[in-house]
Amino acid sequence: MRKGTFMELCDLLSPALKRQNTKMRAALTVEKRVAIALWKLATPDSYRSVGNQFAVGKSTVGVAVIQVANTIKDLLISRVVTLGNVQVIVDGFAAMGFPNCGGAIDGTHNPILSPEHQATEYINRKGYFSMLLEALVDHKGRFTNINVGWPGKVHDARVFRHSGLFQKLEEGTFFLDQKITVGDIEMPIVILGDPAYPLMPWLMKPYTGSLDSSQDLFNYRLSKCRTVVECAFGRLKARWRNLLTRIDLSEANTPIVIVACCALHNIYESKGETFMAGWEVEANRLAADYAQPDTRAVRIVQQGALHIREA
Numbered sequence: 001m002r003k004g005t006f007m008e009l010c011d012l013l014s015p016a017l018k019r020q021n022t023k024m025r026a027a028l029t030v031e032k033r034v035a036i037a038l039w040k041l042a043t044p045d046s047y048r049s050v051g052n053q054f055a056v057g058k059s060t061v062g063v064a065v066i067q068v069a070n071t072i073k074d075l076l077i078s079r080v081v082t083l084g085n086v087q088v089i090v091d092g093f094a095a096m097g098f099p100n101c102g103g104a105i106d107g108t109h110n111p112i113l114s115p116e117h118q119a120t121e122y123i124n125r126k127g128y129f130s131m132l133l134e135a136l137v138d139h140k141g142r143f144t145n146i147n148v149g150w151p152g153k154v155h156d157a158r159v160f161r162h163s164g165l166f167q168k169l170e171e172g173t174f175f176l177d178q179k180i181t182v183g184d185i186e187m188p189i190v191i192l193g194d195p196a197y198p199l200m201p202w203l204m205k206p207y208t209g210s211l212d213s214s215q216d217l218f219n220y221r222l223s224k225c226r227t228v229v230e231c232a233f234g235r236l237k238a239r240w241r242n243l244l245t246r247i248d249l250s251e252a253n254t255p256i257v258i259v260a261c262c263a264l265h266n267i268y269e270s271k272g273e274t275f276m277a278g279w280e281v282e283a284n285r286l287a288a289d290y291a292q293p294d295t296r297a298v299r300i301v302q303q304g305a306l307h308i309r310e311a
Contacts, residue, residue: 006035013071017067018030034068036054036060036065037069041069041240044286072260073256073263080270081262084138084142086102086175086176089144096221096225098225100178100188101225103138103145105165105191105197106134106135106226106230107132108132111130111244111245112251113246113249115251118151121152125293125295131151132154134160141235148255156295157298160197169203191203198301198302199305201304201305206219207219235269238275238280239268240265241286242261244283
């Protein structure tokens with residue numbers, strides 16, 4: 001990132017990270033602590049290797065990563081992972097071909113070490129231990145809502161149904177009450193999901209089976225808009241490669257680090273920080289050992305949702 005963005009990040013985190021010097025030793029500066037954490041999150045390097053890079057012990061690296069990640073979670077997450085201007089998002093998706101859409105949702109598996117408790121719950125359909133990140137993104141691929149910490153064995157639809165986002169969408173409190181009329185059907189602001197999600201009046205998913213030309217076009221438009229969430233996960237993991245290899249942290253600390261990476265992703269994207277094409281190539285190489293599991297399609301349909309999709 002550019003120096004200006006780095007210094008701005010340090011200023012935001014400084015109130016919680018600043019430490020006093022003691023007679024025994026000088027405290028690490030906020031800048032050095034943030035730099036250590038960012039380096040560790042951005043590379044699959046060992047703690048010892050990062051420690052050598054910054055002339056500190058490997059335990060200091062571990063402490064810095066958790067301190068910085070925790071501070072980002074406490075101070076920044078509610079400011080940077082937020083819905084923002086709904087009309088701008090709706091206009092953005094409309095320009096991509098889907099009306100009255102407020103976001104695209106999907107889940108991604110992050111490889112982890114074998115947990116100490118209930119380890120079998122974390123084994124996903126590809127056979128490795130993982131922790132789920134489920135995210136809603138806007139038209140520019142920025143996270144507007146995240147849900148982290150569910151074990152890899154759990155289906156996306158179950159994670160979603162137990163989330164705060166589901167509850168708010170069901171109550172109609174997540175978006176403004178902005179309905180449009182399509183044909184003679186009233187359509188609320190919707191989010192877009194893949195077949196692993198239930199069809200709801202406020203969640204559109206693709207048609208399956210044999211399709212006519214209009215259903216085919218609907219699926220094409222929906223799929224085109226849904227690529228923003230897949231692209232967001234790709235950019236998140238290409239920048240923060242610690243998420244690509246098994247995250248070497250406890251069950252309690254792993255979600256904190258994933259949340260911090262999501263917040264940093266939004267900061268980088270909104271600041272227009274450089275993203276190099278070569279990073280994705282490297283990320284794909286690292287991710288090759290941990291392919292994303294296929295999720296089973298769910299056939300849950302809520303009353304009225306079919307009419308909205310047809311319209």
